[in-house]
Amino acid sequence: MDKIEAVYSRFGLAKGAQVRAEERGLLFYTASGPRLFFIPSGPLLSLDFFGSNWSLSEWLILKGIGDVPVRQALAEALADLETKEVIVAD
Amino acid sequence: MLIDAAREGLSAPVNLTWEITLKCNLQCRHCLSSAGRPHPEELDTRECYQVIDQLAEHKVFQINVGGGEPFARDDFFSILEYAGQKGIVACISTNGTMLDPQICRRLANVGRVYLQVSLDGVDEQTNDSIRGKGTYKLALEGMAHLADHGLEFSVNTVLTRQNYDQLEQLKALAAGYGANLRVSRFRPSGRARDCWQDLAPDKDQLENFSVWLQQDTQILTGDSFFSLTSEKRRRMGLDLCGAAKMTCCLSPNGDIYPCAFLQEDQFWAGNLRERSLYDIWHNSNIMRTFRGLDVKSCHSCFRFDSCRGGCPAVAYFMHKDLSQPDPECMMQCLGLQDQEVH
Numbered sequence: 001m002d003k004i005e006a007v008y009s010r011f012g013l014a015k016g017a018q019v020r021a022e023e024r025g026l027l028f029y030t031a032s033g034p035r036l037f038f039i040p041s042g043p044l045l046s047l048d049f050f051g052s053n054w055s056l057s058e059w060l061i062l063k064g065i066g067d068v069p070v071r072q073a074l075a076e077a078l079a080d081l082e083t084k085e086v087i088v089a090d
Numbered sequence: 091m092l093i094d095a096a097r098e099g100l101s102a103p104v105n106l107t108w109e110i111t112l113k114c115n116l117q118c119r120h121c122l123s124s125a126g127r128p129h130p131e132e133l134d135t136r137e138c139y140q141v142i143d144q145l146a147e148h149k150v151f152q153i154n155v156g157g158g159e160p161f162a163r164d165d166f167f168s169i170l171e172y173a174g175q176k177g178i179v180a181c182i183s184t185n186g187t188m189l190d191p192q193i194c195r196r197l198a199n200v201g202r203v204y205l206q207v208s209l210d211g212v213d214e215q216t217n218d219s220i221r222g223k224g225t226y227k228l229a230l231e232g233m234a235h236l237a238d239h240g241l242e243f244s245v246n247t248v249l250t251r252q253n254y255d256q257l258e259q260l261k262a263l264a265a266g267y268g269a270n271l272r273v274s275r276f277r278p279s280g281r282a283r284d285c286w287q288d289l290a291p292d293k294d295q296l297e298n299f300s301v302w303l304q305q306d307t308q309i310l311t312g313d314s315f316f317s318l319t320s321e322k323r324r325r326m327g328l329d330l331c332g333a334a335k336m337t338c339c340l341s342p343n344g345d346i347y348p349c350a351f352l353q354e355d356q357f358w359a360g361n362l363r364e365r366s367l368y369d370i371w372h373n374s375n376i377m378r379t380f381r382g383l384d385v386k387s388c389h390s391c392f393r394f395d396s397c398r399g400g401c402p403a404v405a406y407f408m409h410k411d412l413s414q415p416d417p418e419c420m421m422q423c424l425g426l427q428d429q430e431v432h
Contacts, residue, residue, distance in 0.1 A: 016202070018177070020102075020149035024095050029104065029151040031179045031202055036104060036336075038092035 001082045001089065003075040009089040011078060012051045017086050021047055028086045037086055039077040044070065050087065096335040099381055102148035102371060104332075105181075107339040107350045110138070110166070111158040116185050118208075118221045120248060120282040120289060122351055125158040129342040135165040137363070139172050141340065144367045146176035156183035156350075158342065167196055174201030183208065183246065187225055189232030194239040205243035206272060207233050212259040216252050220289070237267045244272040244310055249299060250289040257302065261309065272310035273303075278407040279351040300420055330398045334380035338371065346370050348380045351403035379412075388415050 001009070013019060016031045025040040026047070039045075049059055056078060060071055081087045113128035114121070133141065145153065153173060160166050160182055173180050179202045186207035197203060209229050211217035217226040236243050245264035247253060253260070261271040278286040291299065303309060333348035340346055344362040347353050359377050360370035371377060385399025399405070400416020408417045 018149070018151050020151075022095055022101055023098075027092070027095075027100070027104070031152075031204075036092060038095060040095075 001079045003072060003079045005089075006075040006079040006082065007057050007071065008055050009078075009082075010053060010055050011049070011082070011087045011089055014085050014088045019047060019050060028081065030086055035084075035086075037081060037084065039074075039081070041074060041077065044074060093330060096330075096332070097381060099372065099377075100336065102368065103150050103338050104336045105152035105154055106145060106150055107154045107156065107337060108141075109157050109339065109341050109350065110155050110160050110169070111163045112342050113162040114157060114159040114185070115162055115187060116159070116222050116225060118185075118210075118281070119285045120210075120220060120250070120276060120280075122277065122280040122282055123156075123158065123353070124280040128158070131343040133342065133344050133362075135168060137344070138165070138169045141344075141362060141367075142169070142173050142176055142178065144362075145173075145178055148368060150178065152179045152181060154181045154183065159185055159188065161188040161193060167200065170200050170203065174203075180204070181206065184232075185221070185225065186229035186232030189235050191235055191238070194235045194241060197236075197241055198239045203241075205236060205241060206246040207236070207243055207269075208246050208248075209233075209260070209263075210248055210250065211253045212256040212263055216256065219252070220250070233267045233269070237269075242269075243267075244270045246272045246274055248274045248276050249291055250276055251291050251295065252289065254291050254295045254299065257299075257309075261306075270308060270310050273299075274311070275401070275404075277351045277401070277404055279353070279403060283407065296418055296420075330396075331380075331383075331400070331402055333402065334377040338377070346374075348376060349403055351401075352406065383412060385413055385415050387413075388419075393420075 014030065018029045020027050022038070025038055025042060026045060028037040029035070044063070044065060054062065056071065056075055060066070065071070078087065082089055109123055111128055111132055112123060112125045114125040117126055161184055170180055181204040183206045186209070207229055208221070209217055209226070210220045211226070214226040218224065233243070233245070245260065247257070247260050257271070257273065264271045276282065276290055278290070303311065333352070338346055338348055338359070339350040339353065340362065341353055345353070346359045346362065346367070347357050348359065357376055359374040380402070383399070383402060388394050388399045397416070397419065400419045402412050404418060405414045405416050406412050
């Protein structure tokens with residue numbers, strides 16, 4: 001998945017993956033490995049984004065965030081997590 | 091990024107090393123916990139459930155259960171099942187000698203568990219000289235039962251002077267059971283202090299081991315060897331000491347320490363019978379001290395960002411000083427050259 005696709009995709013957690021919120025972002029865990037992944041998303045993404053009906057694009061509009069570089073950085077991080085099978089696109 | 095967040099202190103441990111009992115049917119020479127008899131004040135079943143409730147509340151992802159021998163505890167399956175119900179992944183370290191078809195059947199139905207079976211030599215002589223007479227045969231029988239039940243496990247070998255040249259064979263032995271080999275670091279805590287001189291790998295062995303690890307990325311090491319890890323293996327595990335940053339240790343009586351290898355009075359952070367895990371994790375002085383550890387003598391090393399001085403437990407037991415560098419560090423102490431980096 002590339003970052004453009006990631007902007008318009010809806011995401012859920014992959015099987016066996018977990019996520020929790022930290023002050024600076026979201027911490028993901030997958031039991032295979034096990035492996036840890038951190039995205040420094042600050043308050044921009046919350047846990048309920050995953051498994052919601054919102055794409056990143058829709059989510060950011062909902063939150064009133066229109067900053068293009070922010071959107072691209074988040075999309076890149078999500079695409080990377082999808083490639084690593086931590087999250088899955090619906 | 092994760093390392094930066096961890097140094098500032100995560101909201102809770104990522105995983106908890108839980109020495110669930112000191113009871114053990116073996117008396118391994120290098121046991122970090124000096125296990126054998128149960129601790130007189132071990133947490134009971136209800137208290138273990140309360141611990142799990144706290145872990146679940148703070149989204150601690152994983153428990154690494156050891157001891158002692160976890161299966162020596164009568165209520166172990168109840169605790170394991172409760173953790174599974176709460177979504178906590180359990181990784182169990184066992185000596186393998188108690189694994190029979192009945193236990194394996196139960197394990198197969200308990201949820202997400204991963205097992206590590208300890209084996210410290212590829213033959214009876216090497217293994218049993220450390221773990222006790224007859225343990226090699228029993229561990230292999232246990233591994234066969236796990237494999238028969240389709241249970242995922244790894245073979246865990248503590249690297250010693252005696253088994254250093256058996257790693258390839260141990261890897262093949264593990265593969266015969268469908269398992270990976272995990273190599274753990276020998277650290278001078280518990281009974282291991284008494285046999286450190288006999289069993290600790292020497293400098294040449296550590297150097298060769300580092301090269302071997304570099305060549306074989308299938309070998310698991312957890313966070314054992316970040317001070318010896320080549321750049322090629324970076325990001326395969328945690329590249330710094332996770333004590334008080336990502337993990338901490340719960341001892342059988344509810345005591346919390348930054349690390350399983352530092353269960354000494356001076357590193358005691360609190361007890362779960364008196365304080366919550368959240369309180370201890372965030373507010374105990376020893377946890378804060380560990381998050382702020384700074385091995386200044388390593389600052390000039392170009393690998394400092396990768397290992398940050400190595401393992402404080404080994405440094406402490408060798409020098410009685412947490413601010414000293416890991417004495418088995420690849421660069422400063424072994425004086426090796428990691429040519430990949432240049």
